[in-house]
Amino acid sequence: MTKSYPGVIEKYRNYLTIPASMPAVTLLEGNTPLIPIPSISKQLGANFELWIKFEGLNPTGSFKDRGMTVAISEAAFRGAKIAICASTGNTAASAAAYSARAGMRSIVIIPAGKVATGKLAGAIAYGAEVIQIDGSFDQALDLVVKLSEKHPIALVNSLNPFRLEGQKTAAFEICDTLGDAPDWLSLPVGNAGNITAYWKGFKQYHSEIKTGLPQILGVQASGSAPLVLGHPIDNPETIATAIRIGRPARGEEALLAASESNGRIISATDEEILSAQRLLASAGIWVEPASAAGLAGLKKQIEEKKLDPSDKKIVIVCTGHGLKDPDIVIEGFSKTKVLAPELNTLEGYILNG
Numbered sequence: 001m002t003k004s005y006p007g008v009i010e011k012y013r014n015y016l017t018i019p020a021s022m023p024a025v026t027l028l029e030g031n032t033p034l035i036p037i038p039s040i041s042k043q044l045g046a047n048f049e050l051w052i053k054f055e056g057l058n059p060t061g062s063f064k065d066r067g068m069t070v071a072i073s074e075a076a077f078r079g080a081k082i083a084i085c086a087s088t089g090n091t092a093a094s095a096a097a098y099s100a101r102a103g104m105r106s107i108v109i110i111p112a113g114k115v116a117t118g119k120l121a122g123a124i125a126y127g128a129e130v131i132q133i134d135g136s137f138d139q140a141l142d143l144v145v146k147l148s149e150k151h152p153i154a155l156v157n158s159l160n161p162f163r164l165e166g167q168k169t170a171a172f173e174i175c176d177t178l179g180d181a182p183d184w185l186s187l188p189v190g191n192a193g194n195i196t197a198y199w200k201g202f203k204q205y206h207s208e209i210k211t212g213l214p215q216i217l218g219v220q221a222s223g224s225a226p227l228v229l230g231h232p233i234d235n236p237e238t239i240a241t242a243i244r245i246g247r248p249a250r251g252e253e254a255l256l257a258a259s260e261s262n263g264r265i266i267s268a269t270d271e272e273i274l275s276a277q278r279l280l281a282s283a284g285i286w287v288e289p290a291s292a293a294g295l296a297g298l299k300k301q302i303e304e305k306k307l308d309p310s311d312k313k314i315v316i317v318c319t320g321h322g323l324k325d326p327d328i329v330i331e332g333f334s335k336t337k338v339l340a341p342e343l344n345t346l347e348g349y350i351l352n353g
């Protein structure tokens with residue numbers, strides 16, 4: 001008899017701190033592939049095993065679904081009718097989809113002009129009430145926190161502890177697939193919920209089922225790297241809009257995850273991030289810019305001889321799908337020719353360049 005995959009809540013219910021009888025509002029998120037990419041480890045010039053945890057393959061195209069299934073299930077369980085979040089885009093799309101599934105209203109507040117097309121489209125398609133503000137993500141987050149404190153509206157940003165409960169399942173999946181924790185885990189850091197959730201998940205498996213612990217490499221974009229610089233950034237800038245955050249809500253916990261794991265948080269420039277995005281695409285994996293930060297950071301650490309990958313097992317988390325932000329690729333695309341619909345012309349072009 002086959003048993004189909006039930007989504008992260010039912011799969012890992014015994015490991016999650018959630019109300020015991022809470023039903024799952026699920027889109028069967030999680031269970032994403034851990035894809036080996038030997039072509040890239042070879043290019044980085046060392047003998048090591050490299051995998052991509054491709055979180056862009058979740059139902060709404062980002063890892064946010066792992067946390068959102070738990071946050072919305074819990075909100076629905078206690079009778080909430082409205083969910084609210086601030087978002088750089090992916091949280092909005094995810095909150096909208098899971099709220100729709102639960103029959104709840106969803107309100108998302110986004111920084112005007114700073115959300116990638118595919119994310120905004122998702123939020124609208126799933127029926128969210130989208131409000132743009134002439135301000136930053138950090139300002140949007142302040143506002144939704146205040147709104148949720150004053151009114152019976154469920155806050156589903158990663159300040160909500162149930163989001164992290166769901167997101168830590170990615171660490172469980174990696175250990176379940178590899179049979180142990182990797183030596184290093186590299187991932188982008190924005191509001192710092194995900195790095196916090198991974199570390200929580202790895203530590204829990206370590207104490208409950210005796211897997212090892214990875215060293216964590218968190219990567220911010222140079223133009224919005226408050227955790228690297230040691231102070232908040234008022235006007236964060238980067239093409240990696242998912243991590244364009246100047247005051248990470250879980251910054252302290254992120255720094256703790258880095259230090260406890262004997263890892264670190266570093267930054268990569270937009271150029272390095274886009275170059276890593278192309279490198280991943282060369283291996284058949286298209287991710288949005290923020291999602292390439294993990295590889296950009298790892299590559300930099302190896303080149304600067306700050307991390308010796310030899311004989312190691314390294315996992316890079318690719319947080320969101322490339323389709324989320326098509327414009328960044330199309331912009332850099334050299335104009336293609338439009339040719340006459342003739343065999344000769346096509347042959348000439350293809351064979352002679």
Ligand SMILES: *Cc1c(COP(=O)(O)O)cnc(C)c1O
Nearest residue numbers: 090190191192193194242319320
């Ligand atoms: C949300 C998001 C991040 C950042 O995660 P945090 O938990 O805010 O640090 C990175 N990449 C993508 C694609 C995201 O959607």
